[in-house]
Amino acid sequence: MRNIINISLPQELTKEVETAVRSGQYASKSEFFRDLLRLWKEQKLLDEIMGSEKEFVAGKGRTLRSLKDLR
Numbered sequence: 001m002r003n004i005i006n007i008s009l010p011q012e013l014t015k016e017v018e019t020a021v022r023s024g025q026y027a028s029k030s031e032f033f034r035d036l037l038r039l040w041k042e043q044k045l046l047d048e049i050m051g052s053e054k055e056f057v058a059g060k061g062r063t064l065r066s067l068k069d070l071r
Contacts, residue, residue, distance in 0.1 A: 007033075 009017070017032050026032040055061050064070065 017029055020026050020032055021029055026035065052061070062069075
């Protein structure tokens with residue numbers, strides 16, 4: 001089931017979205033924002049991974065040999 005979310009954008013951003021749709025990059029304004037949200041989620045995941053890698057390099061992590069090591 002889909003939900004409807006209405007947003008308000010400045011005219012400049014509205015033109016950007018409309019240009020992307022008109023140029024064929026997106027089938028609709030909704031698809032534009034769905035893609036934007038997917039990219040946002042991917043970036044959040046990447047940030048978490050990079051943070052974990054930094055902790056590991058700093059010696060705050062440990063290598064797990066099996067799932068039992070999670071306990």
